[in-house]
Amino acid sequence: MRGTRWDIQGLRALAVGAVVMDHAGVPGVGGGYVGVDIFFVVSGxxxxxxxxxxxxxxxxxxxxDFYAxxxxxxxxxxxxxxxxxxxxxLLCVPPTLRSRAMTDAAAVAVYAPNYVFAARGTDYLANTTPSVFQHYWSLGVEEQFYLLWPALLGVSWFVLRRRRGAVAGVLGVLAAASFAAGLVLTRTNQPWAFFALWPRAWELAAGGLLALAAPAVARLLPPWVARLLGWAGLAGIVAACTLFTxxxxxxxxxxxxxxxxxxAVIAAGGVSVRGSVGALxxxxxxxxxxxxxxxxxxVHWPLEQLPQAAVGYENPLPLSVKVALALLAVPLAWLMYRLLENPVRHAxxxxxxxxxxxLLAALGGSGVLAAASAIAIIMxxxxxxxxxxxxxxxxxxAPVKATGxxxxxxxxxxxxxPNDNPSLYADGCELDFSTSRPKPCSFGPxxxxxxxxxxxxxxxxxAPGLQQAVVSSxxxxxxQTKSGCASTLITHVRDGGPYPSCDAWRKKxxxxxxxxxxxxxxxxxYANExxxxxxxxxxxxxxxxxDTISRLPAQSRVLLxxxxxxxxxxxxxxxxxxVDDADACARSAAKALSSPGRVAAYRAAASTRADIVDLTQYFCADTCPAIVGDTLVYRDSHHLTASYASKLSAPLKTKLAPYLP
Structure with missing residues (x-):
């Protein structure tokens, strides 16, 4: 082993650069989020x-001494x-999100933000209103890991009498179990797979196992193999950053x-060899x-997110602005390193x-900030x-009349x-992502x-408006409804992967x-599924x-x-x-109605026996307002509030009248 590993500092640079460029939206770095995984390996x-x-x-x-x-x-x-x-x-984030943000701050202060995001079901890779504290999730994983890893290492070292190979074997089994948990959870509950410790621990453990094997690697790895291994590792990192999305x-x-x-890059860097990736x-x-x-x-994440929150998530910052903010983060980070991080570390x-x-200073500081965050949550x-x-x-x-x-x-x-849902949710009639057995719910004689x-x-x-329209007739x-599972017979995916419970449910x-x-x-x-x-x-x-329409019973009328x-x-x-200018929150009809599924519905109706029922005039004219009369139209980006859906019972009854028995 060499003394100072400058190549590891360079690897850290690649990792943080990938993350920052990804968060800034730089084209071609859609997989930059893997920089965190690289950090985990380096840290371990x-x-x-x-x-x-x-x-x-x-x-x-x-x-x-370790924890100090x-x-x-x-x-x-x-x-x-x-x-x-x-x-x-307090200055930039919309009022409706401030209490949630302060909850995240409290979680950061007690080193557990990753579990808050997991419990909330946060989609790290597709979140239109991300927490300004979201980047702290990885620090939560690391600190939780280091609450356990030193003890596991120390106990294994003692029991196995300092035999590095045996210690590595025991810890390797635990790492394999963590990896297996990650495989399962990624398919069944992606937010927990992404944020929780147990499906992520293997990444830090991989670096730890490499550290235990480092003396043997440095002694036994031929220079030419080390050279190839290092460059192959760098190519793999570049591939992940550029090919993942x-x-x-x-x-x-x-x-x-x-x-x-x-x-691979770290292992190769432990062998002194000319022409290695370590030189780069x-x-x-x-x-x-x-x-x-x-x-x-x-620094980089709040520097990107606070300005975005201030101008509104409905107005995405231009790429040039986001890149400029990312570049600004570099001198700010240098100042913090020189004036705070390094001086306190060596004080x-x-x-x-x-x-x-x-330890007392750490616990005191965290406790004060946790208490302050709790007060801010209430306020x-x-x-x-x-x-x-x-x-x-x-x-x-129709046409719709907006409230300004x-x-x-x-x-x-x-x-x-956000909680103004149809009663189907409380009654268990709207099935979750894992359920595959239909649960039809009936309303009326x-x-x-x-x-x-x-x-x-x-x-x-x-359902609220349709129930009134149908029953009153x-x-x-x-x-028959299930989250994220359209009746349209297409290959469904969820979080980028297969959605087998959807296929089984639709068949039944x-x-x-x-x-x-x-x-x-x-x-x-949903027309943007x-x-x-x-x-x-x-x-x-x-x-x-x-395809769906062709498989429905011939004696049933079909409406889209x-x-x-x-x-x-x-x-x-x-x-x-x-609050004084709701028109600022309206969307242009051209954009709000451009979903591929809407156009496809008209194409399918033209070529099949189905008919279209379209209430667009009750939502949009040239623009689509968010408030109509005294009613809020949407509970999120595309779902109606139950309150507004109920008010559409009369238009729905009129539209359905020609088709009802």
Whole structure:
């Protein structure tokens, strides 16, 4: 082993550069998020190497000293950015998101933000309103890992009598179990696979196992093999950064590429050889970026996200602005490294004192910030979200008439809107992602002619109005809905991967419909549903709809209910920033109605026996407003509030009248 590993600093530079460019939206770096995986491997290698050397010298881990050094290394910059970002939240983040952001801040202060994001179901790779503290998830994983890893290493070292190979074998089994957990969770619950410790621990453990094997690697690896291994590792990192995208099923098996590639670069760098990748990674610009990589990682995300929050998530910052912010993060990170991170790390008052002082300072600082965040949660929980003016209750009209401000009698309120769901959710009639057995729910007389509503959550959103329309006509409504699973017979994906419960559910629903044909079948689906990469979306949708219609019972009338507009981002946050100017939160009809599934529905209707039911005039004219009368139209970017769906019962009854028995 050499002394200073400048190549590892260069590897850190690649990692942080990939993350920053990905977050800035730089074209061609769609997989830059794997930079975090590279950091995990580097961290596991360096920290385990330090622990192994101490165990070899003294036979002890020295827990207090280890955690004191860790606290001095990690916390000063982390807590400083936490404080500054929290202040930025109060100035820039929409009022409806501030309490959530302060919850995230409290979680950061107690080293558990990753579990908050996992429990919330956060999609790291496709989140239109990400938390300004979201980047702290990786620090949470690391700190939780290092609460356990030193103890596992120390116990294994003692029990196995300092035999590195045996210790590595035991810890390797645990790493394999972690990898297996990641494979399973990526398929079944991607947010937990992405954010939780146990499916991610193997990445840090991979670096740790490499550290245990480092003496043998340096002794036994031939120079020419080391040279090839290093360059192959660099090629793997570049491939992951450039070929992976937000659609890649991740972490899962895909994480093997950046993790193993980083391990290959580190292993090759432990062998002194001419022409190695280490020479490239040891160039001064890369070493500089690697040196400030921790501060740069902390600074860049809020620097990107706070301005975006301030201008509104509905107005994405131009690429040039995002790149400029990413570049600005470099000198800011250097200043923080020079003035805070490094000075505190080596401060005599802490470094030369016993570990107790550093640990007490760390716990005290974290405790104060956790308490302050808790107070901020309460203070930001009920912001003023209306103008104080009321409007009269109105029935939706065609063409639609917008309300240009947020009335005080808005139904539902902006705060309550995300939970203004149809009763199908509370009753268990809207199936979750894992359920494959149909659960038809019935409304109206059992002996009346039946109308079946079939589709995904975009079908469920119509249920409040459709139920009133159908039942008041003397008929019975039966719902068959499942989240993220359209009635359209297309190859569905979820989080970039297969969605087997959807295929099984649709097959069973079709069997039930053909076994007991209803009078009318209404198909309603989200028109921007996730499709496999490389498909012509419009053609795929049209062909899938035609396939569905051909398999429905011949004696049933078939209607295609056109999807509601898609805003792209929720208008709720925009409205909370523009209570006096709700028109600022409207979307142009051209954009909101451009979903491939909408066009495909008309194509399918023209070539099959199905008819279209389209209520677009009750949503859009030249623009699509967010508030109509005293009612908020949307509970998120494209789902209707149950309140507005209920008000569409009369238009739905009129549209359906020619088709009902």
């Amino acid at each position: 290698f360096l920290i385990t190497g330090q622990l192994a050397r101490r165990l070899g010298d003294t036979g002890r881990v020295g827990f207090a 050094r860790r606290a001095r290394r990690i916390l000063p910059a982390s807590l400083a950015v936490l404080v500054l970002t929290a202040l930025g939240v 937000a659609d890649t099923v991740f972490p899962g098996a895909a994480a093997l590429l950046p993790v193993m590639s980083a391990a 990674l040891s160039l001064k610009p890369l070493v500089f970026l690697g040196t400030i990589s921790y501060s740069l990682y902390l 005599r008052v802490l470094a030369e004192a016993g570990p107790r002082r550093s 930001t929980a009920n912001p003023p979200l209306h103008t104080g003016r009321a409007v009269a209750d109105q029935t939706p009209t 401000f947020v009335p005080k009698n808005l139904k539902p309120s902006l705060a309550a809107a 059992d002996d009346a002619p039946t109308v079946v509503l079939w589709g995904d959550s975009a079908a469920a959103q119509w 003397g008929d019975r409504l039966v719902t 629903v079709l069997e039930q419909l053909n076994a007991d044909p209803p009078a009318v079948i209404v198909l309603a689906d 996730e499709l496999p990469k490389g498909r012509d979306a419009e053609k795929t949708w049209a062909d899938g709809l035609a 209910l056109a999807d509601s507009p898609d805003f792209g981002t929720s208008p709720i946050e925009c409205l909370s920033q523009h």
